[in-house]
Amino acid sequence: MAILVTGGAGYIGSHMVHALADAGESVVVLDNLSTGFREAIPGGIQLFVGDTGDQNLVSAIMKACDVDAVIHFAASIVVPDSVRDPLGYYRNNTANARSLIEAAVQNGVKHFIFSSTAAVYGNPADVPVTEESPTVPMSPYGTSKLMTEIMLHDVARAHDLGHVILRYFNVAGADPQQRTGQSTPMATHLIKVAVQTALGLRPQMEVFGTDYPTPDGTCVRDYIHVTDLVRAHAAALAHLRRGGPNLTLNCGYGRGYSVLQVIEAVKRAAGHDFAVRYSSRRPGDPATIVAAAQRARQILNWRPAYDDLDVIVGHALAWEEHLAAAERHANAGARSA
Numbered sequence: 424m425a426i427l428v429t430g431g432a433g434y435i436g437s438h439m440v441h442a443l444a445d446a447g448e449s450v451v452v453l454d455n456l457s458t459g460f461r462e463a464i465p466g467g468i469q470l471f472v473g474d475t476g477d478q479n480l481v482s483a484i485m486k487a488c489d490v491d492a493v494i495h496f497a498a499s500i501v502v503p504d505s506v507r508d509p510l511g512y513y514r515n516n517t518a519n520a521r522s523l524i525e526a527a528v529q530n531g532v533k534h535f536i537f538s539s540t541a542a543v544y545g546n547p548a549d550v551p552v553t554e555e556s557p558t559v560p561m562s563p564y565g566t567s568k569l570m571t572e573i574m575l576h577d578v579a580r581a582h583d584l585g586h587v588i589l590r591y592f593n594v595a596g597a598d599p600q601q602r603t604g605q606s607t608p609m610a611t612h613l614i615k616v617a618v619q620t621a622l623g624l625r626p627q628m629e630v631f632g633t634d635y636p637t638p639d640g641t642c643v644r645d646y647i648h649v650t651d652l653v654r655a656h657a658a659a660l661a662h663l664r665r666g667g668p669n670l671t672l673n674c675g676y677g678r679g680y681s682v683l684q685v686i687e688a689v690k691r692a693a694g695h696d697f698a699v700r701y702s703s704r705r706p707g708d709p710a711t712i713v714a715a716a717q718r719a720r721q722i723l724n725w726r727p728a729y730d731d732l733d734v735i736v737g738h739a740l741a742w743e744e745h746l747a748a749a750e751r752h753a754n755a756g757a758r759s760a
Contacts, residue, residue: 425449425488426660427532429475429523430497431468432459434610435538435594437603439494439653441465446657451488453481454497463603476519478526485530492534492663493527494656495520498568501611502542502707505564516567521574528582534663535575535586536656541645541675543569543590546709550679551645553715554590554671562707572671579669587659592645592675592714594652596735597742604742614646614736617686618743621693628697630682632704635711641682643711645675648729648738658723670722675714676730688736 426443430436431452436459443450444465452470464470469488473480475497484490498516499505505512520537527535542565543558560566575586595614597604605615620628633640655674662670680688690696719725729735 424491425451426492426494427451427453427484427488427490429453429493429495430459430538432456432461432463432470433496434605434607435649435652436496437463438598438649439496439656440468441598441602442650442653442657444468451484451490453484458607460606463606465602474519475523476514478522481523481526482530485526485532490530490532492536492660493523493532494536494538494660495523496538498538500540500564502562502564503611503705505562505567506706509563512563512567513570516564517570520571524574524578524584528578528584533583533585534660535584536659536663537571537575537586537588539568539572539588539590539671540565541590541592541673541712541714543572544709544712547712550711551677551713551715552673554673554718561709564707576669585663585667586669587663588671589652589655589659589674590672591652592647592673592712594649595646596648596650596729596738599650599729599738601742601745604739604745606746613644613682613685614689614739615743617689618693618736618740620697620699621689621695621740622743622747624743624747626698627700628686629700629702630686631702631708633701634704637681637711639681639683642708643679643681643713645677645679645713646685646732646735647675648727648735651727651729654728655719655723655725658719658725662723667722672719672722673714673716674719675716676727677714677716678730679711679713680732685732685736688732689740692733692736692740
């Protein structure tokens with residue numbers, strides 16, 4: 424039996440594939456490589472290049488590889504982009520997920536773990552946010568994920584497909600062994616942007632909004648290390664394999680940091696200052712969103728290992744330095760060829 428990881432060549436997905444391979448699991452990857460990288464996948468793991476919305480391809484993979492579990496990461500994830508291109512997000516995040524879920528049902532897949540988001544909560548009235556908090560997304564991105572959650576709930580009533588929905592807060596950091604990390608060149612994640620600026624790969628970075636109702640006027644987020652996040656997925660899979668019930672769980676640490684606090688952490692890690700420009704708010708950004716994350720700890724026995732902003736930033740900086748060194752090496756080789 425195998426685990427199908429969609430988006431397994433991407434940032435979070437590749438960390439998941441490494442973790443599953445480390446645990447001796449049989450893993451196959453489906454990724455269209457629009458934002459993923461072949462080299463992020465460990466050796467010996469089979470990669471199928473294609474879309475989760477290609478139901479014939481997905482069914483063929485499930486049959487050929489004897490798939491009994493799906494961990495679904497493949498999605499578009501940039502909130503401002505979703506505001507500009509809502510139909511693209513509903514196609515890639517919702518319609519494609521519907522096709523994937525139907526293929527799973529038709530091929531007897533028993534376990535489904537879904538990569539959801541704290542964006543389903545919108546701008547919550549109460550913080551920290553519990554799993555019972557109202558779901559009122561502020562962006563098509565959040566809505567597209569919430570629609571998939573609803574589909575999973577409905578499908579579970581009609582079919583034997585157990586699921587765990589994990590609502591991520593802000594994912595950051597990189598594999599402590601430096602095997603994979605956030606490799607998309609112009610990704611919009613705050614910590615990636617800040618470490619790239621610290622390394623001189625960007626001339627400056629922008630802070631979007633300084634007039635939020637927060638202590639320093641900038642947005643506050645709950646940052647979770649990507650390695651801790653994939654461990655939560657592994658724990659969720661173990662829960663389903665034990666016959667555990669369907670779950671919806673927050674994945675965060677229960678502690679918030681402002682944009683300016685994150686920038687200061689990057690400056691500490693880099694050992695120097697860098698240019699920051701202040702701009703107006705972006706559409707779709709809530710002021711503060713921090714997880715109530717006790718339920719994942721209690722039910723899954725999940726124990727974070729990297730709950731420290733400086734550690735998260737340090738791993739992200741080390742990965743960015745690794746990417747920069749690899750690019751310099753490749754450029755030097757091209758010049759000498």
